[in-house]
Structures are given as structure tokens and as C-alpha cells.
Amino acid sequence: DAGVIQSPRHEVTEMGQEVTLRCKPISGHNSLFWYRQTMMRGLELLIYFNNNVPIDDSGMPEDRFSAKMPNASFSTLKIQPSEPRDSAVYFCASSLSSGAGYTFGSGTRLTVV
């Protein structure tokens, strides 16, 4: 298995632009998580899905952030409009069951200038 695949690896965009981050979880995993990591705030859970249904989006910072999981093999995290304070590394992770750990992707480093 190729693991959790995130794209792009790096994204540089101008303030105000729309940004879409993509994630392909491990085949067969039924839970998917989006995290944001910054030096100041550490690792923050933004939203997670179970069987493609959003379970908890209380970590989404603002209405500018939205996430979808149209099927079991794909999820997106969208920021519209983007702001410089959104600059961070965004990780996607997937999990098979409540007793299992998470498998993380390599992350997308977002820079908003």
C-alpha cells in the first residue's frame, strides 16, 4: 500500500486565492482526519470523518475552511479566501478502527503570501 497520499506537497499562493488540498486515505480505512501544524499552535485537529460522514468539525478555524469526503478514497480541504495566517503544514491521516492508530500522509506545506 502506498500509504496516505497528499497533494500537493508544497503550495505557495497569494492572499485571497482559493486553495484546495487533497488526500487519498489508505484503502479500507474508514476514518479520515485533517490536521494543521504550526510552530505556535502545534498539531491541531481540524475535522474528521467516519465512513465519509463529518463527525466533528469544531476544529475548523473559520468559515473560510471547508472539507469534503465525497467517497471513501478521497477528501479535500479548501480554504477560500486564503490568508497569510493560514500558512502551515496540513496533514491528512486515516485509520481503520477505534483501536488502531493513525497513518499520516507526508503533509502539504502551505505558504500564503
Next chain:
Amino acid sequence: AQSVAQPEDQVNVAEGNPLTVKCTYSVSGNPYLFWYVQYPNRGLQFLLKYITGDNLVKGSYGFEAEFNKSQTSFHLKKPSALVSDSALYFCAVRDTSTDTGFQKLVFGTGTRLLVSP
């Protein structure tokens, strides 16, 4: 609410010496406990987990962790540190007492381990 605490932002150890990275947890039920490692410019990688059974759990790269219920701790240990162990280490807990049918992991703030040659 479930939580984990990693009291040390950074741990410094000389190569060859034993290392310990501390973690304490707070849950209302029985905990599932995890350790992850993050190397520079990489995602978090699973090291080991405690679900039930033996309190001493062995994991990847020679790491082990000891579950101590009375002290609510799950410290990560290694008998002999390597320079290549230098990384960011995260402790995480899942509370099994909730009724949601699915429980998320809660991560600590991370501890940077620096192993000097």
C-alpha cells in the same frame, strides 16, 4: 475530557545513554495510548501503542513505553540513544469511555529529542 501532557519541550541526551520522554494522560475510562515520531519535513509515524495487557510495550526502532495506571503515565524509553533518534515525539490518547461509537486521538504538544554525538 481526555488529554495528554508532555511536560518537556525538549530532551537532550548523549548518544549511547538511555532516554526517557515523558507523557501523562487524563481520561475517564480505559485509555488507548500511542507514541508517534516526526522527522523533519515528514508526517507523524507510529511507534507503539498500549491497548491492554503487558504494561511494557515494545515498538519500532528499539523504543518501548511503560504504562503506569496509578501514575497515569506512559513514558517512552530507549536503553541506548542514537543521533538518528533526534526528532519530535508525540504522545496521544484515545478515551474508550465515550458513547459516540468512534473516539478520536488527542495528541500532546510534542517533545523534541536531541541526541548529541
